[in-house]
Amino acid sequence: MSRPAPLSGFPELLPRQRIVEQRVIEQLSRTFELHGFASISTRAVEPLDQLLRKGETSKEVYVLRRLQAEEGDSSDSGLGLHFDLTVPLARYVLENAGKLQFPFRRYQIQPCWRGERPQDGRFREFWQADIDVVNRDDLPGHYEVELPLVIGDALRSLPIPAMRMHVNNRKLSQGFFRGVGLSDPMAAVRIIDKIGKIGPNGVSKLLTETLSATDAQIKLCLELAAITTEDQSFVDRVQALGVVDPMLDEGLAELSAVVGAAAVDAPGLVVADLSIARGLDYYTGTVYETFMTGYERLGSVCSGGRYDNLASDGKNRFPGVGLSIGVSRILVPLLNQNVLSASREVPTCVLVALPDTESRRDCDRIARSLRSRGIAAEVAPAAQKYGKQIRFAERRGIPYVWFPGEADQPGEVRDIRSGDQVGADVDTWTPPESDLRPTVG
Amino acid sequence: MSRPAPLSGFPELLPRQRIVEQRVIEQLSRTFELHGFASISTRAVEPLDQLLRKGETSKEVYVLRRLQAEEGDSSDSGLGLHFDLTVPLARYVLENAGKLQFPFRRYQIQPCWRGERPQDGRFREFWQADIDVVNRDDLPGHYEVELPLVIGDALRSLPIPAMRMHVNNRKLSQGFFRGVGLSDPMAAVRIIDKIGKIGPNGVSKLLTETLSATDAQIKLCLELAAITTEDQSFVDRVQALGVVDPMLDEGLAELSAVVGAAAVDAPGLVVADLSIARGLDYYTGTVYETFMTGYERLGSVCSGGRYDNLASDGKNRFPGVGLSIGVSRILVPLLNQNVLSASREVPTCVLVALPDTESRRDCDRIARSLRSRGIAAEVAPAAQKYGKQIRFAERRGIPYVWFPGEADQPGEVRDIRSGDQVGADVDTWTPPESDLRPTVG
Numbered sequence: 001m002s003r004p005a006p007l008s009g010f011p012e013l014l015p016r017q018r019i020v021e022q023r024v025i026e027q028l029s030r031t032f033e034l035h036g037f038a039s040i041s042t043r044a045v046e047p048l049d050q051l052l053r054k055g056e057t058s059k060e061v062y063v064l065r066r067l068q069a070e071e072g073d074s075s076d077s078g079l080g081l082h083f084d085l086t087v088p089l090a091r092y093v094l095e096n097a098g099k100l101q102f103p104f105r106r107y108q109i110q111p112c113w114r115g116e117r118p119q120d121g122r123f124r125e126f127w128q129a130d131i132d133v134v135n136r137d138d139l140p141g142h143y144e145v146e147l148p149l150v151i152g153d154a155l156r157s158l159p160i161p162a163m164r165m166h167v168n169n170r171k172l173s174q175g176f177f178r179g180v181g182l183s184d185p186m187a188a189v190r191i192i193d194k195i196g197k198i199g200p201n202g203v204s205k206l207l208t209e210t211l212s213a214t215d216a217q218i219k220l221c222l223e224l225a226a227i228t229t230e231d232q233s234f235v236d237r238v239q240a241l242g243v244v245d246p247m248l249d250e251g252l253a254e255l256s257a258v259v260g261a262a263a264v265d266a267p268g269l270v271v272a273d274l275s276i277a278r279g280l281d282y283y284t285g286t287v288y289e290t291f292m293t294g295y296e297r298l299g300s301v302c303s304g305g306r307y308d309n310l311a312s313d314g315k316n317r318f319p320g321v322g323l324s325i326g327v328s329r330i331l332v333p334l335l336n337q338n339v340l341s342a343s344r345e346v347p348t349c350v351l352v353a354l355p356d357t358e359s360r361r362d363c364d365r366i367a368r369s370l371r372s373r374g375i376a377a378e379v380a381p382a383a384q385k386y387g388k389q390i391r392f393a394e395r396r397g398i399p400y401v402w403f404p405g406e407a408d409q410p411g412e413v414r415d416i417r418s419g420d421q422v423g424a425d426v427d428t429w430t431p432p433e434s435d436l437r438p439t440v441g
Numbered sequence: 442m443s444r445p446a447p448l449s450g451f452p453e454l455l456p457r458q459r460i461v462e463q464r465v466i467e468q469l470s471r472t473f474e475l476h477g478f479a480s481i482s483t484r485a486v487e488p489l490d491q492l493l494r495k496g497e498t499s500k501e502v503y504v505l506r507r508l509q510a511e512e513g514d515s516s517d518s519g520l521g522l523h524f525d526l527t528v529p530l531a532r533y534v535l536e537n538a539g540k541l542q543f544p545f546r547r548y549q550i551q552p553c554w555r556g557e558r559p560q561d562g563r564f565r566e567f568w569q570a571d572i573d574v575v576n577r578d579d580l581p582g583h584y585e586v587e588l589p590l591v592i593g594d595a596l597r598s599l600p601i602p603a604m605r606m607h608v609n610n611r612k613l614s615q616g617f618f619r620g621v622g623l624s625d626p627m628a629a630v631r632i633i634d635k636i637g638k639i640g641p642n643g644v645s646k647l648l649t650e651t652l653s654a655t656d657a658q659i660k661l662c663l664e665l666a667a668i669t670t671e672d673q674s675f676v677d678r679v680q681a682l683g684v685v686d687p688m689l690d691e692g693l694a695e696l697s698a699v700v701g702a703a704a705v706d707a708p709g710l711v712v713a714d715l716s717i718a719r720g721l722d723y724y725t726g727t728v729y730e731t732f733m734t735g736y737e738r739l740g741s742v743c744s745g746g747r748y749d750n751l752a753s754d755g756k757n758r759f760p761g762v763g764l765s766i767g768v769s770r771i772l773v774p775l776l777n778q779n780v781l782s783a784s785r786e787v788p789t790c791v792l793v794a795l796p797d798t799e800s801r802r803d804c805d806r807i808a809r810s811l812r813s814r815g816i817a818a819e820v821a822p823a824a825q826k827y828g829k830q831i832r833f834a835e836r837r838g839i840p841y842v843w844f845p846g847e848a849d850q851p852g853e854v855r856d857i858r859s860g861d862q863v864g865a866d867v868d869t870w871t872p873p874e875s876d877l878r879p880t881v882g
Contacts, residue, residue: 010484033788034812036819043451066556115507347474378477
């Protein structure tokens, strides 16, 4: 076949880039586990009726069919690839509710698929890293405070630009819009959500047309949406607007707890931003959106919120709160611009040089001895001149070349970056910790 | 929605089982990296024409379509889910040949999909762990010796039953059948491949019907297929059959190198089994099949071989040798029979008990201090009676509960397995290494 072309929207990485992705996934998993989140991995497919429950996303779903499915064989028709990790979580929780311990803290790092038109930061196949806490019946509000701090820990551990998480609360918005006297507070939330795209004038127009809002009502809504504070002072600013509603008070208290805790535990991470709404109907409390400094054009790279009705089987209700990191959305642009890279393109730390073809088994034993002490090693593919074998290592970024000694003599090891070459015992020589694995940055 | 039912052929794991799978994947990656294999991850989809090149598998492919694809929009039609990791590797190598270093040592651990009828050990979605070495133009034979040893290292590191790898060589079989005088040696390979299913009588019949083989020829073929040795003595036994062919000699030498090296480096792993053929046409040298002791009914759980024509772009040829571990085929039965399990179902090592609701932020600080030293910790969800909080830990298998001290007093930590409770300083207390993460076995 001729040389294949990449598929638009399905980003793939070269080995050196993949090392960065691996390290990021490893570090995210590590942080989530330190916080007691258990991993699950769900199948790639869900029944179509589950995937289409939200309506809005229906056009993006990839549907499956067996190439040679016989007429009338419906055993795996009606399946589609999941477009997020929330629908699978809801289904998994319902399916296994009797076998899970609640509150259920889970993380999940998997690819998702959407048939979207590919563009900067938007892909047809992309990795997400989700954390959620799901409970039966009720979910205490302290999880809405905790989850952004876990995400803060996770993102801070990565070699990526600083993140800024914008937080709001649905009760605050809906309570305020109700207190203002708007007929459909939820519709107002959806309109305010567009403020980034259509601006205050566009929002005014929509509020008038859709909700017959008065100028005074519109003024209050826009004043609310303009409030952004790094501390709890947003509470005073909202109260100064003079709108009164019990749900508004609840929302203010909840958002205040989130912002207050974050200001202490993760200074600079969280900002109260009362324009944040998130379009989806199912959020019922705190909502989160996160932007990467210098890459705001990518949109939110980590979003989520509290949903009181993630799943219900009629008897039991399962409320939850979750956040989803857009791993591909963050990494692919950084990797393509070489902002992020790895120090080598192979895990190998030591290339064992091959003096002659007959010595291969001896060289294998040297490599095995290094591996037994956790040092990644491979033997040169052919007994070429040593200069060529050194270049083999250089091209891959392998830091050390081991030269076997003759007969029972000890060998020598060369740091090919400095050219330093020293005698070395294969049973004791150890590279610096920082050379053991490729470094990422 | 009502409680959803599992989808046949799409196995999913509970959190405790998932810990085993995670650990297995981690350990396989670790071993492959110690041997200098670089990870790649390819997209889930390939163009249909690539997937159907092998003909035989066409009926198993899942084809994708966008639910709301417009008439005439073919931007992502003609895509299917990959059914193995070899077709994607061939495409990746051709697509990126100019950016890869050869010989290219890569590993890849991902799900694959086949629309097969689900049965014991056969799934519609399943994980595979592949290693391959691919070179440009030519591939030295020593990689056929090396790869089964890498797999041996990888499988030995897992808490699973012992493995037995049956090895043969296509040149040996084809050369022998040619030396015997059969008209179509490759057809004979495919017939001998069925011996496990249809027995020697079935094979005799097929050889007669398909290749007009004489009784003397059939006798020699069956004698060859009956040869199984743990050492290189198969060479003498083949030569005693008196068949002469230069390709046969090449095959004998190559297989002898594989079996000889394995007998030294991985005693008991490899057996020369001259009945092994592997049906697929593209193997050209060593072929491997692996069976798990006590689970032979699952069929081969790790197969592969050398292929001289994995990929070609007209100008360059890319020969390779690879082996594929059936991760799901091995793990799902062992997990479902509880042969394999994890010591707890959460990563959490310490549950910080909550004396009262007001203490949550203090307890958060205790948990954070533990995490900063690599100890996974979470705070109890509610300020229930301590007995209830201890049961919360017990149900999940969390080994330690931390009781915060009053005011500035140090706390106490209880090993809930033994009931031992001791005073402890949050900045220095450390559990035994073996309790830090769930153990698997």
